[in-house]
Amino acid sequence: MQDDASLLSWVPRLRRYSRALVNNRDDADDLVQDTLERAWAKSSLWGEVADMRAWLFSIMHNLHVDGVRRPRLHTVTMDDDTPEVPVAPTQGDRLAVMDLQAALDLMPAEQKQVLLLVALEDMAYADVAQALGIPIGTVMSRLSRGRERLRSLMEGREGRAEPARLKVVK
């Protein structure tokens, strides 16, 4: 059984994953809020939940995939919680950052989810399979395709040619 403090303790990690998945601060926090509220609505099940992290991420994943996004008037947040100006990176950092974010946006959702859970959340493959409700073999194939897709996007964007990959068609 979880107490309220332990659900609070998940907020930073849920936000990190959501931000990488959605790439828009307000939408990402909306997704976290929906996830938390869904988790509380199902709090009677907590006693049976073996792995709270996998469970919470599965809720978030389902909300994200089902497109259960709340209908709302689009407003831009302006309050104390949201500094208007993010920390300004150096010029070099900015280029790299934009590349990665842009590349993530171009990735298929199912590959991105697996990649982020493994590479960012450091989740074990079996936990990823549980969180996403897919067989572990599917996790591995999506991970493989996702990593390769991200690599080609990043390298293509940065204009790094790979002569070794060019082959003469016979």
Place this chain on the structure above:
Amino acid sequence: MNTDRPPPSIPPVTEADLHAFVDGRLPAERQVEIAAYLAARPEDAQRLEAYRAQKRELHALFDPVLDEQPPQRLLKSARPRAVPQTPWYLQRLAAGIAIAVISGATGWGLRGGLPAGGDDAGRMAAAAPAERGLTLVSAGGFAQRAAVAHAVYSPDTRRPVEVDAAHEDQLVAWLSKRMGAPMKPPHLQAQGYTLEGGRLLPGGQGPVAQFMYRNELGSKLTLYVSNDVADVGSAAGPGAATKPGAKNTDTAFRFAREGTVNVFYWVDGPFGYALSSDADRSVLAQVSAEVYRQLGAPR
């Protein structure tokens, strides 16, 4: 890569092994075997190094989120007391639908001038033929939007406003900029209402400012301000004193009722104002007069 025949001494190396190697998920012994395997395959080694770089870059990009102070709304949602019976966005949606259904079914009252009688307008509209009700609804976009905005945001205990009254200067600067005209909330303490804050909303044609107030008993009052004359002009439908296309010099108050929300609205120069509340219309009339005095007085 996988088609390469591995040295007979070690089990075959699969693609899954290579990912587990990157992720440090292999037993130490197997980790060594894979490292030896890669030593002879620079292309695979280079590929796996790119995967490692992805991990580093993802952490560099998103780990700072871990150190951010989460918004209050998330902290509240993480605590058990914040659990609503139904998700808050559905409550909002339900409120909006209820308003729409009520107004669609009964129409809504329009009256010229300050109130002379109680809730007759609402009852008369309710008794009117459906066609008339629909006409009135379509003609009353402005007041209706104000009432719906009131019904949606005023019950919200979590985020009733976007910028709170503690940052009134910021609120004024922001709304003035977005509205393209000075937007200063009137002060209504003498009427018992304290400013809570405000937000920007989409109106019929462009942005609309909403200021929210509450009194000691928790009753909310919202002031909805549009600077789109056409938007407000269309509100002056049948039954209103203003002729279509007339210059907006008519400052008569008009009254509308949307469900339980009473709305006083008027046009003053380039601005349309709507004051919405659950309060009695007599109270609302007094506050409207004060708002008009502060904001719309002839200069």
